[in-house]
Amino acid sequence: MSVAVRTRLRREATHFGFQIVDWRKRQGPDVEPGRIMLRLLGLLLVGVLGANASEPVTTSDAVAAAAQHAAVFAFPLDPSPADTEPYCADFENCNVRAGRHRKYHAARDYARPAGTPVYAIADGRVSFSGRMGGYGWLVIVDHPQANLYSLYGHLSPSRWHKRPGPVRKGELIAYLGDSTENGGTPKHPLVTHLHFGVRAGQRADYPSQGEWRWQAGWIRSMPSDLGWLHPAAILAAESLPAGGFRKPRMNFMSVWYPELLRVGFLLLAGLGSAAYAYRKKKPALLLVYGIVLSVIARVFWIKGMTTYLLPLAAGILLLVFGGGWLLRDRLRKGRQDAAGP
Numbered sequence: 001m002s003v004a005v006r007t008r009l010r011r012e013a014t015h016f017g018f019q020i021v022d023w024r025k026r027q028g029p030d031v032e033p034g035r036i037m038l039r040l041l042g043l044l045l046v047g048v049l050g051a052n053a054s055e056p057v058t059t060s061d062a063v064a065a066a067a068q069h070a071a072v073f074a075f076p077l078d079p080s081p082a083d084t085e086p087y088c089a090d091f092e093n094c095n096v097r098a099g100r101h102r103k104y105h106a107a108r109d110y111a112r113p114a115g116t117p118v119y120a121i122a123d124g125r126v127s128f129s130g131r132m133g134g135y136g137w138l139v140i141v142d143h144p145q146a147n148l149y150s151l152y153g154h155l156s157p158s159r160w161h162k163r164p165g166p167v168r169k170g171e172l173i174a175y176l177g178d179s180t181e182n183g184g185t186p187k188h189p190l191v192t193h194l195h196f197g198v199r200a201g202q203r204a205d206y207p208s209q210g211e212w213r214w215q216a217g218w219i220r221s222m223p224s225d226l227g228w229l230h231p232a233a234i235l236a237a238e239s240l241p242a243g244g245f246r247k248p249r250m251n252f253m254s255v256w257y258p259e260l261l262r263v264g265f266l267l268l269a270g271l272g273s274a275a276y277a278y279r280k281k282k283p284a285l286l287l288v289y290g291i292v293l294s295v296i297a298r299v300f301w302i303k304g305m306t307t308y309l310l311p312l313a314a315g316i317l318l319l320v321f322g323g324g325w326l327l328r329d330r331l332r333k334g335r336q337d338a339a340g341p
């Protein structure tokens with residue numbers, strides 16, 4: 001048996017196993033054994049027919065293996081009949097449900113059962129592997145040789161996942177998460193799927209928050225304007241452009257304005273409250289706004305916004321100034337009391 005056939009059999013068996021486990025989980029505790037047998041038979045038939053349909057007899061395993069080896073990028077999932085099933089959202093699909101707040105999908109989704117293995121598309125370095133908001137677990141792999149990074153969302157925090165460090169093409173990086181841990185919750189479960197994005201440039205090229213942030217999934221601008229590439233086109237690429245994929249030209253303001261706008265508003269509000277506190281001679285107001293700014297800075301920091309330092313500095317300044325003012329008032333009052341009437 002050739003290596004390609006063995007690999008394919010192993011991958012099919014893994015996928016088959018996960019499908020059964022996933023289906024069994026969804027059925028609840030009292031499913032009849034007869035139904036399980038029927039389901040097993042059905043899946044087996046689909047697997048056999050699907051494999052036959054997707055693999056022309058004229059393509060030898062050697063040719064298929066050579067093609068997979070020659071491709072610049074590996075597919076992030078095992079080949080399976082599910083690839084032809086409708087996926088959750090294609091690249092640049094528009095989220096019309098959100099009405100005027102509509103956003104575009106910066107990736108392609110592949111619907112698969114929880115526990116499906118996910119692989120790195122090329123050699124590189126896992127630069128991020130951690131919990132990230134609506135993604136559940138998120139893995140990002142930098143590929144400096146191609147000047148792009150790949151993003152894999154809705155992974156499983158509870159299963160094994162690769163830690164930051166070097167990674168090889170086709171290497172296992174994580175598993176798809178259950179619908180309650182992949183960004184979904186028991187109350188609002190999320191369809192188990194891989195959110196797969198590819199972006200020109202490196203993660204460090206996109207430091208700011210807002211639509212331009214490096215882990216964006218749904219964004220207001222057209223994703224291709226911000227360097228997101230069509231995942232299907234990248235996976236089908238037969239060669240790398242000289243010097244890798246070029247990131248879009250973005251000037252300073254276009255990268256930073258959403259973040260600067262928010263920080264600017266906060267600082268203006270801080271300045272306004274300071275002026276108000278000074279006029280009304282109420283140092284406690286400064287303390288209150290200092291605390292508010294510090295809390296906001298903490299939120300910015302959690303959200304990965306690089307400009308968290310500005311509200312933090314302003315918050316500390318207000319706290320020190322307000323505290324000093326309050327202390328001076330106390331001392332003065334104390335001295336007056338000591339001097340007596």
Ligand SMILES: [Zn+2]
Pocket residue numbers: 089105107108109194195196217
């Ligand atoms: Zn998605």
